[in-house]
Amino acid sequence: MARTGGPAREGAATALGRLDLAVDRGSPVPLYHQLAQQLEAAIERGRLAPGDLLGNEVDLSVRLGLSRPTVRQAIQSLVDKGLLVRRRGVGTQVVHSKVRRPLKLSSLYDDLEAAGQAPTTEVVRNEPVPASPEVAAALGVAEHSEVILLERLRRTHGQPVALLCNYLPPGLLELDDARLATTGLYRMMRAAGLTLHSARQTVGARSATAAEAARLDEQEGAALLTMQRTAYDDTGRPVEYGTHLYRASRYAFDFQLLVRG
Template sequence: MKSYETEENIPFYRQLKEMIVEDIESGRLNQGDKLPSERDLAEQHKVSRMTARHALSLLEREGFVERIVGAGTFVSNRKIQMDFTFNSFSKSMLDLGMKPTTETLFMKVERAKPSVAKMLDVEEGEELFSLKRLRLADGIPVAIELSQIPYRYCRGIEDYMNENVSLYKVLEDVYSIRLHKATQYTRISISDEMESRLLKIQNESACLLLETVAYDTEGRSIEFSQSTTRGDIVSFYTELTL
């Protein structure tokens, strides 16, 4: 058995973590399989128990394993791959064979702040319809989404919105607004206490923050959205033509 102390440039816990990730991604370890204990991992790979504990903790934070008190550490089934195609959350989850659900956190009309007004190309202080929702897949919290739309385009929309209604479908069916394209920006964010509680992750966890401006077929800026997405269970991909 190779000793990880021979690798000088990479911390031992990361080497151990990457080895377990490779076993999971190659199929040598499958969903629900139980991993060896910290002690067994330490003995097997000739590292300290602290190193083994650190590796398992990192695997848990990145969503590869679940640690159940009194039972052990198990390979997780919660990894979700999503593409960058402009699409509704519900459709994206259905395409993955998962059941999407939504919890409305708030729904209100408020004044546009300078940064949002700039993104939507409206005057500062203009009325916006703001909708903040917790998005779940198979009952697992995945993202917190905030959508903001100039209210002049969708007056009375709050009367049509409930937990199981698609915002984009309401815009199209009721207001004849069809979203056509979008500009999207992505960066890393750190979850605050409220986000961590809603997403059921550790406080100050790494998340993906997606900021999107969606345009309709007339070229108008219709929606500015921010999505705080769990970094431990969601990965985004895209296909490029070279």
């Protein structure tokens, strides 16, 4: 186990000097994810305050006894979350603490059903697969460890609308193909006693590949909306990571934006 220590130095080490950071090299959890979790917890608890400097990647890697790519990956994950910012000539700086608020999470199936769109589901894949680096980071598991891949094609009124790909930790709940064809994943989670609390979601767009176009009844190169979501239960455990594709010709995301003073 590598542990930081020693007196705080000026500049970059000042903020980190208040922390007792440690990584367990024997753990299956990637080192960058261990570091990112500890830094995020320190920000949430106010031990790292807005404006605190963490320094640059070289300073951090030397101080923590980690490789520079490992530190860079940890920092980038928190930059992506909006908790840290990189400033040229200054280093890495805390932006603000993470605000947690409960979210009402719903599945596409529930939303379509509520809108009277008569959704149907084709289960394409439901099987264990090794976790890729992206999936492992999202679910907080070791790379190449077993996770459950669930791939479904969602239709409304007989027309394809979305290709849904979800990854879940093994043993989380029973994923019966017959039930998956007639209900939503989140509804199944709630029925199994899981309480969904919050999620982190990213929306984007890209062109359809030939295979995706064939599945979604579109032309190759047609516009697709993309969504990546990691959902957490009420203990903060990641319980699902989804990467979804939606036909832009048949689907749109609608957001309500609130002004905060």
